[in-house]
Structures are given as C-alpha cells and as structure tokens.
Amino acid sequence: MPLSLTLSPQTNFTPSTMEEEQRSLLLSTASRFPLPQGFKPSYGTAGFRAEASLLPSTLYRMGILGALRALKTQSVIGIMITASHNQVSDNGVKIVDPTGGMLSQDWEPFADSLANAPTADCLIQLISEKIERCGEKKVEVLVGRDTRPSGPSLLEATKLGIGSIIGAVAIDVGVLTTPQLHWMVRASNCSTRAAEFDYFEQLSMSFRCLMDLIPGGGESIEGFHKLVVDGANGVGGEKLLVLKEMLNLKGLELEVRNTGSGGGVLNEGVGADFVQKEKVVPSGFGSQDVGIRCASLDGDADRFVYFIVPSKNSDKIELVDGDKILSLFAIFIKEQLSILMKKTNGAGNDYQCRIGVVQTAYANGASTDYLKQLGLEVVLTPTGVKHLHEKAAQYDIGIYFEANGHGTVLFSEPFLHWLEAKNDELSSGAQDPEQRNAALRLLAVSKLINQAIGDAISGILLVEAILRHMKWSIHRWSELYHDLPSKQLKVKVVDRTAVVTANAETEVVKPTGLQEAINAETAKYSKGRCFIRPSGTEDVIRVYAEASTQDEANTLANSVANLADKFLGLGGGSKS
Ligand SMILES: CC(=O)N[C@H]1[C@@H](OP(=O)(O)O)O[C@H](CO)[C@@H](O)[C@@H]1O
Numbered sequence: 326m327p328l329s330l331t332l333s334p335q336t337n338f339t340p341s342t343m344e345e346e347q348r349s350l351l352l353s354t355a356s357r358f359p360l361p362q363g364f365k366p367s368y369g370t371a372g373f374r375a376e377a378s379l380l381p382s383t384l385y386r387m388g389i390l391g392a393l394r395a396l397k398t399q400s401v402i403g404i405m406i407t408a409s410h411n412q413v414s415d416n417g418v419k420i421v422d423p424t425g426g427m428l429s430q431d432w433e434p435f436a437d438s439l440a441n442a443p444t445a446d447c448l449i450q451l452i453s454e455k456i457e458r459c460g461e462k463k464v465e466v467l468v469g470r471d472t473r474p475s476g477p478s479l480l481e482a483t484k485l486g487i488g489s490i491i492g493a494v495a496i497d498v499g500v501l502t503t504p505q506l507h508w509m510v511r512a513s514n515c516s517t518r519a520a521e522f523d524y525f526e527q528l529s530m531s532f533r534c535l536m537d538l539i540p541g542g543g544e545s546i547e548g549f550h551k552l553v554v555d556g557a558n559g560v561g562g563e564k565l566l567v568l569k570e571m572l573n574l575k576g577l578e579l580e581v582r583n584t585g586s587g588g589g590v591l592n593e594g595v596g597a598d599f600v601q602k603e604k605v606v607p608s609g610f611g612s613q614d615v616g617i618r619c620a621s622l623d624g625d626a627d628r629f630v631y632f633i634v635p636s637k638n639s640d641k642i643e644l645v646d647g648d649k650i651l652s653l654f655a656i657f658i659k660e661q662l663s664i665l666m667k668k669t670n671g672a673g674n675d676y677q678c679r680i681g682v683v684q685t686a687y688a689n690g691a692s693t694d695y696l697k698q699l700g701l702e703v704v705l706t707p708t709g710v711k712h713l714h715e716k717a718a719q720y721d722i723g724i725y726f727e728a729n730g731h732g733t734v735l736f737s738e739p740f741l742h743w744l745e746a747k748n749d750e751l752s753s754g755a756q757d758p759e760q761r762n763a764a765l766r767l768l769a770v771s772k773l774i775n776q777a778i779g780d781a782i783s784g785i786l787l788v789e790a791i792l793r794h795m796k797w798s799i800h801r802w803s804e805l806y807h808d809l810p811s812k813q814l815k816v817k818v819v820d821r822t823a824v825v826t827a828n829a830e831t832e833v834v835k836p837t838g839l840q841e842a843i844n845a846e847t848a849k850y851s852k853g854r855c856f857i858r859p860s861g862t863e864d865v866i867r868v869y870a871e872a873s874t875q876d877e878a879n880t881l882a883n884s885v886a887n888l889a890d891k892f893l894g895l896g897g898g899s900k901s
C-alpha cells in the first residue's frame with residue numbers, strides 16, 4: 326500500500342525537492358528489481374515484450390510509469406500484462422492512456438529510459454525529474470493481465486511499482502482481454518459504469534439492437550447460423566463464453582474451441598497470428614468444419630480474422646483477413662450513411678461526414694484498390710495501432726485495420742452529437758422509417774465497436790450482425806475482391822535497428838543502397854510490391870512481398886530477404 330502524504334495542490338517535485346519519504350520508499354522497492362545484465366528492453370510497436378523471466382524489473386518500472394502518468398493526467402491509467410501473439414514463455418506490458426488508447430507517444434522515450442535505468446539511483450533521478458502532483462486525491466492505475474503463467478508474479482512487480490509512488494493506488498482488475506482493459510480505462514475516465522459486466526452489457530445490448538433492426542428480422546439462411554471461434558488457448562475464448570451466456574444470440578450458434586481449458590498451449594498452432602501468417606487450419610479444426618464460418622482470436626483478443634476450411638483433403642484455409650473485415654465495415658457504414666443523408670422533401674443534410682480508411686503497408690494491394698473504388702479516402706500509416714488509431718481519430722468516422730485483424734471504427738464526438746440529434750428529429754413526426762433505422766444502426770455500431778482500441782470480441786459481433794443484415798454468407802463476403810498473392814518472411818540480423826524506413830515504412834532510408842537493390846528486384850515481377858522493416862515486437866526484420874502469382878511472391882520475398890541478409894545479416898542468416 327502506498328504511504329499517505331498530505332500534499333499541497335500544484336506541488337512540483339524537482340530533484341532537490343523530492344521528499345525523503347518518497348525517495349526512501351522508492352529505494353526500498355527498486356533494490357528488489359535490478360535490471361538483468363545485458364537486457365536492453367525497448368518500447369516497441371505495442372510496449373515491451375521479452376522472455377518473461379527477464380521482465381520483473383520492466384514491469385516494476387512500468388508500474389511506476391503508470392503511476393506518474395496518472396498523477397500527471399489526474400486520470401485513471403491502465404497497465405496490461407500480456408505478450409499478445411508471442412509464445413507462452415514471453416510476456417510484456419502495454420500502457421493505456423486516459424482516453425483508452427495506447428500510451429501517448431511522447432512518453433515512449435521516458436518509458437525506455439525508465440526500463441533501462443542501470444541503478445536504483447538513476448531510476449530515482451529519472452522519476453524525480455518527471456513526478457508531478459496536483460491535488461490530494463489518490464489516482465488509480467488499473468492492472469489487467471492475460472492467462473500467461475508468468476502473469477501473477479509480474480502483476481506483483483507492477484503493483485509494487487505503482488505503490489512506490491505516493492498518491493497512486495494499484496487496482497487489480499484480474500484476467501481480462503487487452504481491449505476490455507482499454508474499455509474500462511476509457512469508461513472510468515468518462516465517469517460511466519466501467520466494470521467488466523458493464524462492458525459485456527454494452528456489447529450485448531448494442532448487438533441486439535443491430536439484430537432487431539435487420540429488415541425482415543434477419544431470417545435464417547441455410548447453414549448460416551453456426552460460427553466456430555478459435556480462442557488461441559488465451560483469454561478471449563473464456564470471455565466469449567461469458568458473453569454467450571448473457572447474449573440472446575438470435576439463433577446464432579456459437580461454438581468456442583481452444584479456450585485453454587483443454588490443455589492446449591497459448592498461440593501454439595492456434596490463434597489469429599498463426600492463421601493469418603501460415604494460412605493453415607488451426608489445431609482443433611479440420612474436416613468437420615468444411616464450409617463453416619470460422620474465426621480466430623489472438624492471445625489477448627485484440628485481433629481476429631475469419632477463415633473457411635475449403636476442403637477435407639488439405640490443411641490450407643481461405644483467409645478472410647483484417648482488410649476484408651475493414652471492407653465489410655466500410656460497405657455497411659457507407660450504406661447506412663447514404664440512407665441517412667438522402668434528401669427528403671427537397672431538404673439536404675447539414676453534416677458533411679468525413680469517412681477515412683486507415684491501413685498499413687501490409688494491407689493487400691487488392692484491398693486498397695477495392696476501397697478506393699468504393700470512393701473512400703484511404704491513407705497508410707506505419708505499423709502499430711498507435712499510428713492507425715491516431716490517424717483514424719482525425720475523421721468523423723475513421724475505420725482502421727491492420728491486415729492481421731487489429732482494428733476498430735472510431736466515431737468523432739461532433740458526429741455522434743449530430744447523429745443523436747438527427748435520431749431525435751427522425752423519431753418525431755412522419756419521417757422515413759428507414760432513415761431513422763439507419764441512424765439507430767450507426768448509433769448501435771458506435772456502442773458495439775470498441776472506441777478505445779481494436780477488440781476481437783466486439784469486432785466479431787459487428788461482423789456477425791452485418792453479415793446477417795446483408796444476408797451474406799462468408800463465401801459472398803470473401804468474394805468481395807481477390808487478394809494478390811503475398812508472402813511474409815522474418816530475417817534474423819545482427820542489429821535490426823540499423824534499418825530506418827520512411828513513407829509509412831514502404832522505403833528503406835538506411836542502410837544506403839538497400840532500397841535501390843529492393844527496387845531492382847521488385848521491378849522483375851508483374852504487380853510486384855515489396856518492403857522491409859524492423860519488427861517492433863520481435864528481434865527480426867520483416868519482409869513483405871506481393872506479386873501476381875504465389876510462386877513469384879515467394880521468390881521475391883526470398884530474394885529480398887537475401888538482400889537484407891547481405892546488407893545487415895549474420896552472413897547466411899536464418900529466414901522463416
Ligand atoms: C506484420 C505484423 O503483423 N505486425 C504486427 C506486430 O508488429 P511488428 O512491429 O511487426 O512486430 O505486432 C503488433 C502488435 O500486436 C501489430 O500491431 C503488428 O501489426
């Protein structure tokens with residue numbers, strides 16, 4: 326428990342004024358968490374990740390960072406202990422800002438410095454430069470974790486870090502999906518009900534609302550109802566089962582496999598990352614699932630993809646990835662908006678709603694072309710939800726997805742205010758009921774789809790409601806456009822930070838000469854596109870290639886991986 330201290334409002338602590346009580350509290354805890362020798366944690370695409378035994382000092386220090394951020398913002402902050410799709414022996418940490426989004430990027434260098442402070446004295450010096458207190462109210466840091474066995478001990482380290490900052494309190498919110506924690510932090514700071522039950526209730530109510538608004542009641546289509554979900558042996562499967570208990574699924578038969586209770590290993594041969602990258606049937610799925618709608622969550626349930634098992638005789642799947650999920654959401658939202666905005670009695674509409682679609686360079690080129698053909702504005706950002714989310718928030722409706730299934734739809738406050746008012750206006754008087762329904766549907770979407778971060782559970786519910794609304798099978802959805810064949814490889818190099826990229830990671834700036842070599846290789850292929858970038862979650866360089874045939878995409882990826890190896894590699898370095 327933190328020590329209580331009466332503080333005067335607006336007190337700023339400088340190195341010389343950090344009071345003795347705070348200093349000695351920090352000294353007593355910091356000495357228990359030395360930085361392991363040779364360990365250089367780095368704040369990557371989504372926080373810190375490493376082999377779990379290396380992480381107690383990082384988690385303790387991120388506990389401190391969460392507390393400092395809560396004091397600075399005078400808001401609830403979240404800390405999620407997870408390594409998402411990484412192997413079970415890894416763990417990691419993501420920090421959730423007051424809005425429910427990822428830690429503000431201008432705090433990332435501080436996070437790096439804290440995590441790498443070599444001694445307790447250096448750590449205390451860094452803290453004393455950042456610590457700020459305003460007011461006497463204690464600030465809360467919510468700590469959630471996924472199902473990894475290293476979670477409980479890392480939770481204790483995190484709580485000690487939070488408790489080492491006077492004025493901050495750790496609240497253990499237990500085992501959660503990453504997006505549940507983001508949702509709770511956002512709700513806490515909006516002064517709305519923020520318990521896990523409230524999350525489930527909001528999702529189930531908005532889902533039911535969308536289902537009730539389906540013209541003709543969303544009547545059954547042969548073979549339509551069954552959805553089988555692969556829970557990656559992680560936290561998402563169990564949570565989906567809780568939701569299923571609460572939800573009137575309107576005839577949707579939901580089966581969840583790989584919940585982790587059957588002895589399977591987290592992310593091993595299962596889960597969204599495996600399915601999307603390997604394009605093979607996950608463990609627990611097979612010939613009994615041919616033609617059925619299937620979905621996979623990742624280890625912390627912040628991403629999802631759909632897939633079909635096309636034949637009994639092969640372990641290959643037909644992937645319906647984040648790009649297609651984005652396309653489905655975009656079609657539905659665009660359609661509802663155009664119903665809502667249509668002129669009635671010669672009267673126009675008074676709101677110019679800007680829709681934006683945000684992707685990364687990993688988006689399949691066919692999806693980008695398709696979205697542009699729909700008349701949508703498409704922009705690319707660097708990899709990582711922090712970049713996509715920031716860009717999407719600049720629109721009235723910003724739809725963002727990474728190809729791997731991480732994304733959501735953001736609605737701006739001004740647009741939601743307008744929509745609420747429009748809905749009120751349409752509900753009074755003899756208006757077109759379809760226009761009112763369109764307003765209600767968009768409002769329901771804004772409540773169903775997580776406004777804080779990509780969320781597999783809420784995303785799956787939105788997909789299910791839209792497919793039912795459109796009366797589309799997964800096959801119809803998958804046929805929206807045909808993906809260009811693509812290939813991803815990882816290359817182990819001596820120092821991945823030697824690669825510096827520009828233009829949303831599509832061009833290598835350093836080392837010099839490498840981009841020219843990639844260009845020359847890519848030019849040999851019809852519809853060739855290829856880029857490399859350092860991963861922010863693994864110690865590898867990623868290579869992505871697209872071409873008009875799978876063989877060509879494979880060859881292009883291999884050639885460029887060899888180039889990366891030549892410029893940066895271990896010499897005959899490993900590829901996978
Ligand atoms: C190609 C790819 O799938 N990259 C993933 C992966 O990041 P890397 O920086 O590529 O390791 O993990 C991120 C966090 O989950 C996710 O946002 C991102 O899309």
Ligand SMILES: [Mg+2]
Binds near residue numbers: 409625626627628
């Ligand atoms: Mg994840």
